[in-house]
Amino acid sequence: MTIARRGVWLLVLLGVALAVLAALPVEAQTAAQGASRDPAYRAFPVLGSRLAVWAVAQLHLNFAAFILGVPIFAVIIEAIGWRTGDARYDWLSHELVKLTFAAFSTTALLGALLLFLFVGYYPKFWTYMTSIFFPTYWIYAALFFAETFTVYLWYYGWDWLSGSRKWIHVGLGILSNLFGTAILVVANSWVTFMISPAGIDESGALKGGVWAAMYNYTWMPINIHRLIANIVFGGTICAAYAAFRFLGAKSDEERARYDWMGYIGNFIALAAFIVLPFAGYYLGREIYAFNQTMGITMMGGFMSWLWIIQAILIGILFLGSNYYLWLGMERIPGSERYRKYVPPMLIILTLGFMIWATPRSMVVTLDEARAMGGTHHPLLGFFGVMSAKNTVVNLMILTTFLSFILYRRANKIPTKPWVRTGMAVQWTAFAAAACVVVFYGVYGYFVESIVRIGFSVYQVVAVLGAIVLVMAIDIPMFKGARTTGQIRWGTIAPHSQYVLILLAVTFTWLMGLMGFARSGIRQHWHVYGVMRDTSVDAATPALGYAANVITLVTLAFFLLVLFIFWLGGLGDKGQAEAHGHAAPAIAAGRGPER
Amino acid sequence: MSFLRSRFVQAVLVLVLAFVILRFGIRPPAPWSVLTLYMAIIFMAVLIFVSSDRDSWRDFISPIWSTLVRPERRVLRTVLVIVLPLLMGYYAYTQAAARPQAPPELRAVHPAPPASIQLKGKEFNISGAENPLRKDAARLKEHAAKGGEIYIRNCVYCHGDNLDGKGHFAPGFNPPPANFQDPGTIAMLQEAYLFWRIAKGGPGLPKESTPWNSVMPAWEDRLSEEQIWQVIIYLYEATGQQPRRWEAGEHGGH
Numbered sequence: 001m002t003i004a005r006r007g008v009w010l011l012v013l014l015g016v017a018l019a020v021l022a023a024l025p026v027e028a029q030t031a032a033q034g035a036s037r038d039p040a041y042r043a044f045p046v047l048g049s050r051l052a053v054w055a056v057a058q059l060h061l062n063f064a065a066f067i068l069g070v071p072i073f074a075v076i077i078e079a080i081g082w083r084t085g086d087a088r089y090d091w092l093s094h095e096l097v098k099l100t101f102a103a104f105s106t107t108a109l110l111g112a113l114l115l116f117l118f119v120g121y122y123p124k125f126w127t128y129m130t131s132i133f134f135p136t137y138w139i140y141a142a143l144f145f146a147e148t149f150t151v152y153l154w155y156y157g158w159d160w161l162s163g164s165r166k167w168i169h170v171g172l173g174i175l176s177n178l179f180g181t182a183i184l185v186v187a188n189s190w191v192t193f194m195i196s197p198a199g200i201d202e203s204g205a206l207k208g209g210v211w212a213a214m215y216n217y218t219w220m221p222i223n224i225h226r227l228i229a230n231i232v233f234g235g236t237i238c239a240a241y242a243a244f245r246f247l248g249a250k251s252d253e254e255r256a257r258y259d260w261m262g263y264i265g266n267f268i269a270l271a272a273f274i275v276l277p278f279a280g281y282y283l284g285r286e287i288y289a290f291n292q293t294m295g296i297t298m299m300g301g302f303m304s305w306l307w308i309i310q311a312i313l314i315g316i317l318f319l320g321s322n323y324y325l326w327l328g329m330e331r332i333p334g335s336e337r338y339r340k341y342v343p344p345m346l347i348i349l350t351l352g353f354m355i356w357a358t359p360r361s362m363v364v365t366l367d368e369a370r371a372m373g374g375t376h377h378p379l380l381g382f383f384g385v386m387s388a389k390n391t392v393v394n395l396m397i398l399t400t401f402l403s404f405i406l407y408r409r410a411n412k413i414p415t416k417p418w419v420r421t422g423m424a425v426q427w428t429a430f431a432a433a434a435c436v437v438v439f440y441g442v443y444g445y446f447v448e449s450i451v452r453i454g455f456s457v458y459q460v461v462a463v464l465g466a467i468v469l470v471m472a473i474d475i476p477m478f479k480g481a482r483t484t485g486q487i488r489w490g491t492i493a494p495h496s497q498y499v500l501i502l503l504a505v506t507f508t509w510l511m512g513l514m515g516f517a518r519s520g521i522r523q524h525w526h527v528y529g530v531m532r533d534t535s536v537d538a539a540t541p542a543l544g545y546a547a548n549v550i551t552l553v554t555l556a557f558f559l560l561v562l563f564i565f566w567l568g569g570l571g572d573k574g575q576a577e578a579h580g581h582a583a584p585a586i587a588a589g590r591g592p593e594r
Numbered sequence: 595m596s597f598l599r600s601r602f603v604q605a606v607l608v609l610v611l612a613f614v615i616l617r618f619g620i621r622p623p624a625p626w627s628v629l630t631l632y633m634a635i636i637f638m639a640v641l642i643f644v645s646s647d648r649d650s651w652r653d654f655i656s657p658i659w660s661t662l663v664r665p666e667r668r669v670l671r672t673v674l675v676i677v678l679p680l681l682m683g684y685y686a687y688t689q690a691a692a693r694p695q696a697p698p699e700l701r702a703v704h705p706a707p708p709a710s711i712q713l714k715g716k717e718f719n720i721s722g723a724e725n726p727l728r729k730d731a732a733r734l735k736e737h738a739a740k741g742g743e744i745y746i747r748n749c750v751y752c753h754g755d756n757l758d759g760k761g762h763f764a765p766g767f768n769p770p771p772a773n774f775q776d777p778g779t780i781a782m783l784q785e786a787y788l789f790w791r792i793a794k795g796g797p798g799l800p801k802e803s804t805p806w807n808s809v810m811p812a813w814e815d816r817l818s819e820e821q822i823w824q825v826i827i828y829l830y831e832a833t834g835q836q837p838r839r840w841e842a843g844e845h846g847g848h
Binding site: 292293294295296297302312315316319323326327329330339342343346349350353354357358359360361362363364365366367368369370371372376377378379380381382384385445447448450493495 | 620621622623624625626627628631632635636638639642643645646647648651695696697698704705706707708709721765768769770773776777778779781782836837838839
């Protein structure tokens, strides 16, 4: 049995980890001898405590994001399969839960490791956090138990709860998501308290109930931001998994299946990704609202360079996911009609990317600065400010949406009598939204910033409005449309699969970077303004160092994921089986000509 | 013009054209760091363009492939084998050779201000502070005029008579004096922020991101509190910029 084999593997892993853990505090204690009896810190051997906590926290977060994000869309996909009776959705959902399940114990293990590191190496900090949050530990533990239990049932009960009992099964999926999200929300309260403490008196002691400490400035924005980002992350990792399986596939059938899975994963990631900037904006505002200095440190101070890197990564995500869609059009007969749209869309995305990544104050030599009359370029400087960034990011979102719309109709010819009107309205909606975005973008230069901030809301509403309107027309318009041919799943150009992997790596890296920003803005505080970091690591690391750490941890994450998926795949190696019965066939094209 | 239809030629043309436009079309010239960034993005886009469908990719690859293997392209091949490494070597040389110039610097745009500063022995709160002189709208003109005098007496040497950072001392300083006409300086800041910068100058900049190398003097001992607020009013009046205001309920967005 595969379960037994996996169990043995995990036990061995767990044993090694525990042995290491048990050895470490002893090591540290000997090192700390001569210090006071209750040290505030102990030193983690070789690496140092901060690096150890950083790496484990980031890894834990990556895994946690995965196992919380994936079930959200897994249950939606399962429900689609249940309502439409389309077996491939059920297969996919099961595949997704399988991945979640495989990553479950690693997540818990890393969480425990993180806890041990806190207790062992930051005892004073942990004692303080416990004095505030002790009641929530119990809630957390209970939720974790409930979550594990429901996911187990969900996974193992797949066949048992099929047929007329399917609704119970979907219900289990929903339930596990509720528990999962609750876990996220509780854990977020600890992290956000460290950034923007609330509900405490001058001495740092809890004033009222623990609720006041949980409900701090950044709690809600982080909850929302993380929830959405988890979906994006889960989507990209699943797409990368599918890409991996696609590239290693032996038969056309298998290739078709994983091509399809990759497409769905990317679609989910993209759909959630489009709203992520707005959630980030909300978080930024709340940080400013909590503490002006912290806001400036983040956006204008020494962290401002981080946003340039972030901009480049986000640009890559936009370009990459559009590229994938365009490559995907090739497997759809009839898509030739839309090829001509690719160059103009690419031009918009490229110009948008360039403006989006233009730094506010540039890296310049003295001569260049003289020629420019300052570190702000008189022309390019216009691209560095918020007005320009908001404008282009909204245009890039619109373009990406257009890519998707074209992809959707690639093999369809609508037969409804009102097609002309419908199309006209759709294009008008696109044009109108673009006009609103550009108008407010330009107008933003002529008003003071307090008014300008309001403009970004109009831009967002215009874009979201256009998206909703276009979809509302598109769905009925293409209902019962004539088709120009089946999608030939599996015939996509293989290099598209590397794009999927690139997107997953880029997003993981981006998450690490933003995590660094989130925790770096506390600077030399454990709990901002309340509990000072007096350890040897109190300095905020330089960006280059941080980038190296993030890269290494990202690498470690993918190695671990590879290992775990390999373990998970051992069971059904070679057999194209879902769970007991054969995986549904997906209309496959013949193997790609290479 | 049939060669224009070749994807390879198109790709090279786009790259060359983009470089020429960005390098020579932007005045004053864009810094190399930004130019490199732009060109990297365009290069990526060009690669996407040529490979976004199979035919186009084959079209793009074929001249490269034939240059590498076809016997009749032997001369071209030999030339490339010699020229390309030489170009790369030249590039490496330009990157490694020492130049009589300080290397480019990363500077934080606007460092975070302290929550409060000490001014003539008393505590002065930066966060949330408003310009007190704005309360009396009737005397605003008078304050601006006073501010103008203070500016001409103290600041013009560096920040320039057009407030564009081109005073006659300016060429001697790195970093150069701030250009107040630029939408990225005072237009993005609250008046309290300017107050801190003028009162404490370069020496008052925070420890992080040092060295600042700023020659901006600290004016706390030479100008009174009121005079500082006056010169701030002048800066905004003269440039036509608006200070960033605190949002309702002491919020501030960015």
